[in-house]
Amino acid sequence: MQQPAFGKTDIASWFGTYSNRLHDDPYPFYDYLLEQEPVHYIEERWFWIVSRYEDVNRILKDPVFVREYRNAMPEGTEIPEPPPEWKPVNELLNNWMLLRDAPAHTRLRSLVSHAFTPRTMQRLKTGIQEIADYLADRMEEEGRPDLIASFAFTLPVIVIAELLGVPPEDRELFKDWSHVFAKVLEGSDQTPQFAEQTMKATSEITEYFRLLIAERRAAPREDMISDLLAAQEKSDALTEQEMIATCVLLLVAGHETTVNLIGNAVRLLLTQPDQHALLLERPELIASAIEEVLRYEGPVQTTSRIASADCEIGGKTIPRGQSVIVMLGxxxxxxxxxxxxxxxxxxxxxxxxxxxxxxxxxxLGAPLARLEGEIAIRTLLNRFPHMRLAEDRADWRPNILFRGLQTLPVIV
Incomplete structure (x- = not known):
């Protein structure tokens, strides 16, 4: 089959208007980047695209490449203020460890990392399995369920909600909030309508966690918010605003990515009969299978950094202060x-x-994502070894950053 032809205009359009041509199957385009344009500057959008493994790996590890613009520029550089309508969102995002550099990143991460230790994962295993079994029971009753709505979305949202201490009756609130912040991270929608939607979600989720934190302060339970409150006597403990922001980050990062991992894994196995059969025959390959899904159809396709000094990558010089999109996929x-x-x-x-x-x-949540992925796929294979797709065409969500399915109708 002849590969589609690509050119430099496709690189610019990739990060502009969403295109089904490029995003339904981005991998021929990635092949083009790897072969022809491994380090490319998009003048119209003022950032670089880097795609080769060696270069991406270096950028992610090199302290020269930072997350915060103020840390990339000389001291005294005037940092542009966000538009007024985006200020509440920026105040929330500025407390996300994902978008901070050391020492703030190190401090925030260390205060939350206990929730993702091997001991914690072992403790969570039984509960996640019970959730997976319950959802599989419901799928069986449906006969032709949408695997995303009935299983892939629901499992991680229950897990992250229980981890944080969110009451079961409030879980449905997470769906719209999570999707809004996923689009915020992508950064492609700058319309007034989306700004209004984002302001509303920011206000609602901030107030929600403010009230939940107040409840846990008055009556602690066995959940992450109570644990973080218990540590507030320490000098480096989270402020309330940092705690709210961390809860929002864990919701988005812990939910969006795992939904995609489970949905992508099921679709891959159902479209690759030899690999499906192999996993049924050799269930001990489940961990290896999850790693291959992560590589082959990763839930997150890109991330970004900013050069804090002139740096040569792939034979080209990336000047100080310019952004780099690293193409994980x-x-x-x-x-x-x-x-x-x-x-x-x-x-x-x-x-x-x-x-x-x-x-x-x-x-930080990699151990939890892996655990949920393994339990989810093992449970689905055991319960529905003859499951098949109800529709051939993949229904991908229109998002450049996150790669996942909107729906996945199956016959169980």
Whole structure:
């Protein structure tokens, strides 16, 4: 089959208007980037695109590349203020560890990291399995469920809600809030309508967690918010605004990515009969299969950094203060790093993919995402070994940053 032709205009349009042509199957485009434009500057949008594994890995690990614009520029540089309508959102995002550099990032991360230790994961295992079994029971009753709505969305939202201490009756509120902040992270929608939608979501979610924190302060329980409040005697403890922001970040990062991981894994297995059969025959490959899903159809396709000094990458100089979009999805298909990278192989070894990034910002929730993914896919395979797709065409969400399905109708 002849590969579609791409050019430099496609690179610019990739980060402009959403295009089904480029996003339904981005991998031929990634092949083009890797072969022809591994380091490319988009003048119209003032940032660089970097796609090769070696370069992406270096940028993510090199302290020269930072997250905060103020840390990239000389002291005294005037930092442009966000538009007034975006100020409440920026105040929230400025307390996300994901978007901070050391020492703030180190402090915020250390205060939350206990929730993702191996001991905590072991404690969560039974509960996640019970949730997966319950959702599988409901799927069986439906006969032809939408796997995203009935299972992939619901499982991680219950898990992250229980982790934070959100009451079951409030879980449905998370859906719209989470999708709004996923689009905020993507950064492509700058319309007044989306600004209004974002302001509303920011106000609602901030007030929600403010009230929940007040409840836990008065009556602590066994959840993360209570644990963070218990640590407030420490000099480096989270402020209330930081705690609210951290709860929002855990909601978005812990939910959006895992929904995509589960949905992408099921679709891959149902469209790759040989790999589906292999996993049924050798269930011990489940962990390896999840790693291959993360590499082959990663839930997060890009991240970004800012150069804090002139730096040469791939034979080109990236000047201080310019942004770099690192293409995780392309790096994970780089033939210089992975043998036969466009083949889905659940037994692939080694598999040092960058789906969770690397360096100081390696995904804090990676152990939880892996655990949920393994339990979800093992449960679905055991319960529905003959499950098949109800529709051939993939219904991808129109989002450049996150790669996941809006719906996935299946016959169980």
């Amino acid at each position: 392309a790096a994970n298909r780089d033939p210089a790093q992975f043998n036969d990278p466009n083949r889905f192989d659940i037994a692939r070894q080694p598999n040092r993919h960058l789906a969770f990034a690397t360096g100081a910002h390696f995904c």
